[in-house]
Amino acid sequence: MAGDTVVGVIIDCHGHYTTAPAQLGEYRDRQRAAVEADPQHVGDKGVVAISDDEIRGSLENAQVRLQQERGIDLTLFSPRASWMGHHLGNAHTSRFWTEHCNELIRRVCDLYPERFAPVCQLPQSPGTPIASSVAELRRCVEEMGFVGCNLNPDPSGGAWDGPPLPDRYWYPLYEALVELDVPAMIHVSASCNPNFHTTTSHYLGADTTAFTQLLTSTLFADFPGLRLVIPHGGGAVPYHWGRFRGIAQDLGLPPLDEAVLGNVWFDTCVYHQAGIDLLVRVVPTENILFASEMLGAVRGVDPETGHAFDDTRCYLDAAGLTDVERQQIYAGNARRVFPRLAA
């Protein structure tokens, strides 16, 4: 099957700017020091001085090289997820930090318009209204051409003490997402809870938690046009597809395809062949979006295969898909979920 593969355009729907020049982290360090000295610190937005050459230098031997080596045409590119850090600082610092991160993503996409399309983070801050996130989403989409956003379902960083996703707290954001016709990827940031390890138990637990919250709610009855992407292959969900199907049935809910699959997509950030084989076996093809999360959680080469763990194209090419299915997963579905990519 992989031998006579016909592959068209490949869109990676999940990439983060994990290699940003050091000035970005230095800005954040100064901000954190200021709020440590004064939790009410407001400050001003300030400047993150990074040159175009520095941006190119941070990408050429990293994401761009890997795109070329792996045949990935376009990456939906967002700020580093573990650095969103919504639990750090306050609403003001979260706003300024988020604006800088998003503006840097915009610059990346201006320098590489064929390689990257912009996805924004939101200036969430625990216990504060969602209005600032709506405002930043509008700024990014309407003024800067962003095609989607990342939404943190647990801005506390592992305390899980905020409102679940179906809570009306989030409704103004969902209204804006539907109106702007952009999806949100449900993606937590770093854990500050010693019980959770950021890129494994926290990320995967959050993915499973988000799916369950959506399944057991009537959110999509209120927002039939809302589109949400659950990363990291859906956390534990596809592996436990039978449990979720059975519990939906026990709860008197409609089958999963009716209950959630009109509004929810899973990405392919699953780093071994058996996992990808399971994903494409149980989840309908039209609900799967190609992604690799590179450079992200895992950066090594699998000694058993000789491929990078996060080179998810290898697994998909070997997953026994038809050409039509492969093209759906590689690009067709992403074009439906992120319609602003056409612009």
Next chain:
Amino acid sequence: MAGDTVVGVIIDCHGHYTTAPAQLGEYRDRQRAAVEADPQHVGDKGVVAISDDEIRGSLENAQVRLQQERGIDLTLFSPRASWMGHHLGNAHTSRFWTEHCNELIRRVCDLYPERFAPVCQLPQSPGTPIASSVAELRRCVEEMGFVGCNLNPDPSGGAWDGPPLPDRYWYPLYEALVELDVPAMIHVSASCNPNFHTTTSHYLGADTTAFTQLLTSTLFADFPGLRLVIPHGGGAVPYHWGRFRGIAQDLGLPPLDEAVLGNVWFDTCVYHQAGIDLLVRVVPTENILFASEMLGAVRGVDPETGHAFDDTRCYLDAAGLTDVERQQIYAGNARRVFPRLAA
């Protein structure tokens, strides 16, 4: 393969007394009312008056009938996990409640010595020393013939604000487990956090969290003889085996088989064929324990197969295992992990 299956004894390592007579719940309701009126309430142990016939009546048309229908010889039987409720009440009420639950399990096993072997819950209570759990473990194993226990890694019920499993807080319990030569299944109870749904996101998230805590610690260097079972097929772990392998490598840890698989087992509470196929494909056979968790999280019949979702034997019989592998998973591994079963 399934056609000429040779199956010996089948041991289900994960069953809960979810059908206990109403008097048990009524006792708990009175206890909860008392601590609601006075959080420091001590009270006394009191009595849960249930007759032998009532116990038989609660099992005959439930677990026992399903054991017979499915060809399960023996179930390792513990109190209802979602009712452990370590976050409810205080250390005193948790102790009395736990003693009653465990004594009821002992009575079940006395009535059906061929069908059930006893596994205890522990009187955990957030913020209190682990000594009371050690005492109850000793009472159950040394005086009442229990063969294992359930250990709640998050007695807060979803706040996850206690010490992680590798913390020294837990060491006296691990010392007792090793000395008594019994394993612990890492199993949370009900979630009181509206973000988590008990039998999906909370259970599966906890399984993944526990595995990650064990992997990223040196606990098994301190307790090379400790044996821990992670239920529900290991949460998200086998589906993300590549992520865990890759992150272990990135962290400079030994491979998973060296790092954890000498001390950790996964059960087979995965309720569809594709999930079981993945589990047996990626996890070494010697680390898999047959289990169905019946009657537990999912009680319906899968309309796609005509089998109960939790009839996990169907999936294992169809998983393409050799006779030797199947016998390991059905009984051989359980005998090694629960050596007191031989008594």
